[in-house]
Each structure stands twice: as structure tokens, then as C-alpha cells.
Amino acid sequence: MSQIKKIHPGEYRPIADLITYSPMPTRQLQQIDPFIFLNHHGFQTYPAPNNGLPFGPHPHRGMETVTFILEGDIMHLDSSGHESVIGPGGVQYMTAGSGLIHSEVSSSEFKKNGGDLEILQLWLNLPAKLKMTDPLYVGLQKEEIPSFTLDEGKVTVQQLFGEWNGVKGAFKESFPLTMSTIYIKEGGTFKKQIPASDNIFFYIVRGELKVNGQSVPFRNLVEFESGEVDLEVTASSDAILILGHAQPFNEPMVAQGPFVMNTEEEIHQAYEDYRNGKFGSWNH
Template identity: 35%
Template sequence: MEIKEVRNVLKAPAPHMVGDGFRVHNFFPSGYEIDMSPFFLMDYGSKIEFSARKEPRGVGVHPHRGFETVTIAYQGAVAHHDSSGNSGIIYPGDVQWMTAASGILHKEYHEQAYSLAGGPFQMVQLWVNLPAKDKMSTPKYQAVKQADMAKFILPNEGGVIEIIAGNYQGIKGNASTFTPIELYNARLNKGAKANFDFNSSYNTGFMIIEGSVKINDSEIAYANNFVHFKNKGELIEMEALENSVILILSGEPIDEPIVQYGPFLMNTEDEINQAISDYNQGRFGYLEE
């Protein structure tokens, strides 16, 4: 076993708004041209204060096909609805894992009580690609609440590893995945160390949500940095230089062609054209604005 070395420590790209409720830094695919398959997109909503407002900010009804959206809340609260009849509220520490697959309509916006009060807001949304054989499977929804999340408690009051998906130290995450994915939140206290062991071929990255960390006793990464690792070696050691929160992503690449058009992520142009046609003909269901 050898050390998985850091390829780059990437600073947050300039932010942009998604709807009027989500200010995000797109680390990939547009911010940096890095291969993080099966993770196709990562929007990081760095900490921002929203003023109180009666009418919640957010994103109106929009379609998805061919992938999954994973929304991880750190501060603030997000409400959502989809055309399969699923709805819910994502509070700090919660995760919403929506499999759009064959097609779904979706809307997401600030939860009413949070909107009325205003306050800090921070989140991550991932787009997880699906293999060709699963792209037209039935949509589904997984809510992973903080209270129910699988956790590994680090020794000596070092903190906790929350396992959203995958397996850490023999503890399995709640979310089921179509391809091998490791997705954790590491909440480390100052001075704590945590070790990770990922397949050398897996695409791996750490999003520093809060604090600062030292990786492999060499590279230092700060809040709002993304640490991108080389596809070589397996072992990563992380030390918290202060109380820190880190989102950890690692997954087996999907070696298939990708064609993206807006909210559709398919394998061929013909499939994109079919998605547009199906959407225009109302085949994604109905969802009220």
C-alpha cells in the first residue's frame, strides 16, 4: 500500500447564482477540467448570509434525466418537491439523494421558517452520473437524516466520520449507489487525525467546508479549497489544524461516453434529443410551480 498523493489544491472559482437562492462555486466540470467520474458536477455553496424574506428564494420547476443529485446541507434549510410525489426538508447535517434516472421534475427552495428568519446558508450539490444500463431506471429518492446517519467515532475525542455512502472502518453508509462510491463528512477536532484507504483507480477529492487540514503530512488546504488526488496509491492521512469539516468523495470511474445538455446527462446525442422530446411532451410528470 502506498500514499495517494495530492494532485492539486484548488481554490474556489468565482461564484454564480442558481435561481435566486443558491450562490455556488462550480469546481467541476466548468470551474476546473478535472476527472471526478462518477461525480460529474460539484456546486459548492460557500457560507453566505441571506436576509429575511417572506417569499422563499430558490429554483423553480426543472427536469433531470440520466443521473442523481445529492444535496448536502451544512447551514440553512432547503425544501424540495419532485414529480414522483417526494418532498421534504434538508436541515443542517442532512442529505437528500435523488435518482432522476429516466426523468423527473424537481424544484428546491429555502424552507419557509429559515426564509422568514434569514441567516447563514452553506451547502454542496453533486451530480452523480449513472451507467448507461441504469440511466432509464425508475426514479427514486433517499433521505439521509443526520440523526440516522451511520457514524464512526474517532478515538480520543477526535471527532466523527459520517458515512453517507460506502464503507468506512466496517461501517456502511445509508445511501445505496449504482456504482462504488465513498461519500463521507469528516468532522474533526483540532489536532485529530483520520486515515482513509481508497482504490488507487478511484477518482478522489476532499472539499474543505470549514477549518484547515494537513494532508499526508505535507499539503495544507483551507476552507473553500478542493483537494484533488492522483489516481495512484491508496492511503491518505488527514490532520485537522483547527476544528474542521471536510466532505470526502471517492468513486469508481464510469468509462462511458457522456453527452450533457443542460439538466440531461446521457451517452449519445440521440438520447439527449429523446430527453428533450419526452420533456416537451410531458413525459416527466407534472409539478406545480
């Protein structure tokens, strides 16, 4: 049994001059609760000079973002006073919670000199009881993230959330969550058992993988059947994989623009609170 339910290709959705693919949400796949949205930007090479990333100041409430920087950089600014520039191999984790304004743009150095860029952003839902939690931001460079190797060094795992192989993740999660970025050299292989209680997020960023015997190329999200899943993954070429799993919330979700809540009424309230300045001020 492959245990694969369906393979979802990323839909091409460019944003200005930014190459972007998104496998979720689409008409075929609304969410893999609590994983609700993925944008895969790049791979592309920016000339010198350039305008960089186009994500100027905008609000969020009721969800979290995990941003993976593979190439290039990203400068984060927000209304809670956080500021950072994270480079290749780094990861940003932001809890929007009750609400904040942030921008995600390229550094002045990148805009001046150009270079390669590949960045992914994954949205996580928050359970109803945590929708209005205090905002939080943590940005870590590659060397600050715990990692370990498998298969005689052919598989390198960056542990972001939860624990695997005795290694605890870099970030303190808001709800029980396990997530890793996995770099696999051609021929490298690993196995992992996912509990029956969890939904799996499995997105191939680069390369091609054989997943439980089935070949899947990059820019594809693999949806698995419910129940316990025994993953067996082998790289047909050098590959990068984002692998996460968590228990579903099984709560109603209403997503509109940058807000993810449980009811339409809460969405209207979010827009009203934003208009009334309750997400903090933008002084950058």
C-alpha cells in the same frame, strides 16, 4: 510522495443573491469520473424576510444528486410525489434516472425568519446501463445518518454510502460508491487507504487541512494521482471534508443543462421527452 496531482479552487459563480463556488467542472477539471459537478452555496446569512433558494421546478435525467445541508434547510418537491424539508446536518440523495422534475427551495419558515445557510450539491454520473432507471429520492435528517468517531472523538464521520470502520452508509447506492462527510476538530487526524481502482472526490468545505503533508484551505478540491492512495489528513483548524471514492465508468459523457447522457442523440431525446410530458406532471 504526497500523491496530490493538483488543487482546484472553487470558481465564484453567484446565482441571484446566493453565494456559490464551484471547483468542477471548470476549464482545468471537467470531472473526476464518476463525480461530475459540485456547487457550494454559502456560507451566508439571509435576512428576514427573504426569497430563499432560487431552484424552482426543473428537470433531470441520467444522473444523481447528493445534497449536503450544513446550515439552513431545503424543501424538496418532485414529480414522483416526494416531499420533505431537511435541516442542518441532513443529506438528500436523488436518482433522476429516466427523468423527473423537482424543485429545491427554502422552507416557508426560513423565508420568513432568515438565518444562516450553507448547502452543497454534488452530481454523480450514472453508468449507461442505469441512465433510464426509475427515479428515486431519500432525504434524511442528521440523526438518521449513521456516524462514528476517530482519534479520541476529534474526528466525526457521517457515513453516507458504502462502508468504513464497520459502519454501513445511510443510503443504498446505485453503483459501488463510498462517501462520507467528515467533521474534524483542530488537531484531529485520520488515515484512509483508497484502492487503486477508485477515483477520489476530496473537497474541503470549511477550515484548513494538511493532506499528505500539504496544507489546503477550504473551498478547494484535491485531485490525486491515479493508483492506490494512502490518505493522511490532519486539521489545522476546525474543518469539514466531503470524501468519496468510486471506480470510474470510463464511458463517453455528454452533459447539457440538467441532462447527463452518453451521446448527443440521447440529450436531444431527453429534451423531447421533457417537452412531451414524459417526466411526470408538476402539481405543486
